[in-house]
Amino acid sequence: MDIVRKGMSHILKVRNVNDYGSYIGCPVRHPLVCVVDYAEVSPIRHSLNNYSVYGLFLRDDADVDLDYGCGKYDYNKGTLLCVAPGQIGGKEDNGERVSITGWALLFHPDLLHGFPLEKRMKEYSFFDYRVNEALHMTDEEHDILVSLMRQIQDELCKKPDELQNAILVGYIELMLNFCLRFYNRQFLTRKxxxxxxxxxxxxxxxxxxxxxxxxxxxxxxxxxxxxxxxxxxxxxxxxxxxxxxxxxxxxxxxxxxxxxxxxxxxxxxxxxxxxxxxxxxxxxxxxxxxxxxxxxxxxxxxxxxx
Known part of the structure; x- marks a missing residue:
């Protein structure tokens, strides 16, 4: 885990899922996948992250400012923000420890090698949306994603076998397809x-x-x-x-x-x-x-x- 100084900012280099997990004190049970239940690790310190992994951040707490690229984003309850390798997001550590609620799923691109999802990732265009284009979910949509987070978390607690990665990728693909459906709903409700x-x-x-x-x-x-x-x-x-x-x-x-x-x-x-x-x-x-x-x-x- 490296924290580098860029200009006036300290940036956490998230080269793998363990880099982020170690920083916030979340146990990482798989080298390529990590699920974070923020309620279990809070309070935590903020971090401005340079991602080499994919991340889905489901935040339930309001009034939290996050920097992302060149902009800022005010989270509302039940908001999903997605990041991809090569992007920078989060909030710079100011020494303060904060209690937050919500979930995060991080997975390394290497997890997808050999699976059809690897070639389909470009279809999920929301990974390249800006922060002001994040997904604002209904309660039902929120509960579906939390349920999938819990199922992935449960799978990560099981003893690894030759099918575990296929099962994890299947859950991730299902979650991404739900995100696509929810974004389509958001386009319609924002006519x-x-x-x-x-x-x-x-x-x-x-x-x-x-x-x-x-x-x-x-x-x-x-x-x-x-x-x-x-x-x-x-x-x-x-x-x-x-x-x-x-x-x-x-x-x-x-x-x-x-x-x-x-x-x-x-x-x-x-x-x-x-x-x-x-x-x-x-x-x-x-x-x-x-x-x-x-x-x-x-x-x-x-x-x-x-």
């Missing part, structure tokens, strides 16, 4: 917020072209739009997909094609439209147009005048 994101997305695209940013930056990207809307690309993409049934990148392309059609209908040439919209080559514009519309820009012009 007003999501529709506001869609409105701001369209306004952002209009302003982008009105300010002629395409001439210096090229076509707007999903990353650019997500950054301007203060969302992670994954969460932004998932919101747009749930709201429109289409991807954010396709939404951008459709917006560009609408502008192109307006220009062609107003008498601009294919080359003029291509240049005005920020395409480096008119062939790229024609290729996008045909992929979206099924015909080339020239054929579209012919239809307009036939």
């Amino acid at each position: 007003i917020e999501n529709s506001d994101i869609l409105v701001r997305f369209d306004r952002l695209l209009r302003d982008y072209f009105d300010n002629k940013l395409q001439l210096t930056l090229g076509l707007p990207t999903v990353q650019y739009c997500a950054d301007k809307l203060c969302l992670s690309p994954n969460y932004f993409g998932d919101v747009i997909k749930k709201s429109t049934g289409d991807t954010a990148s396709n939404h951008i392309r459709r917006f560009v094609i609408r502008l192109a059609k307006n220009g062609l209908a107003a008498g601009e040439t294919v080359s003029q439209v291509s240049d005005r919209l920020g395409f480096e080559y008119s062939q790229h514009f024609s290729r996008m147009f045909k992929k979206q519309e099924g015909i080339t820009p020239s054929e579209y012009c012919q239809k307009l005048h036939s």
Whole structure:
């Protein structure tokens, strides 16, 4: 277990599950998996962690500020935050010991080697959500995740055998699938917020072209739009997909094609439209147009005048 100083911050390097378990005084019964019941180890000292493991943190206590990446997050009761290897999260140790409640599941990527879940991990996009995009659970959802935490904890107390890792991975995959279901529910119950994101997305695209940013930056990207809307690309993409049934990148392309059609209908040439919209080559514009519309820009012009 190493604690390194970075700038003014002390960062705990969580290279394996034992690094975190040892820090908070939780017994670790498996080299690749650890379940923490915070009620059993509290009070503990905070830590700002550099993760080399996956972590699911289910916090029941309110009014706890946590740093995560470049932002802060105020936990509410029944909130789930997920971290992945390469991320930094937590709160810097200030010497204070605090009593907290909730659960945590940490597992090392090596646990997944040889299991189908290893290849599926990229499907769980919530590992790359920002802190303000965390999952806020209903009581029922909260109880399901706690039940799974307890089952994993029980399995870790059993004598290891050749099936234990398969059983642990099965529990973890089940928990991740429930998280996916709960996030889908959250997208639906936040329709007003999501529709506001869609409105701001369209306004952002209009302003982008009105300010002629395409001439210096090229076509707007999903990353650019997500950054301007203060969302992670994954969460932004998932919101747009749930709201429109289409991807954010396709939404951008459709917006560009609408502008192109307006220009062609107003008498601009294919080359003029291509240049005005920020395409480096008119062939790229024609290729996008045909992929979206099924015909080339020239054929579209012919239809307009036939």
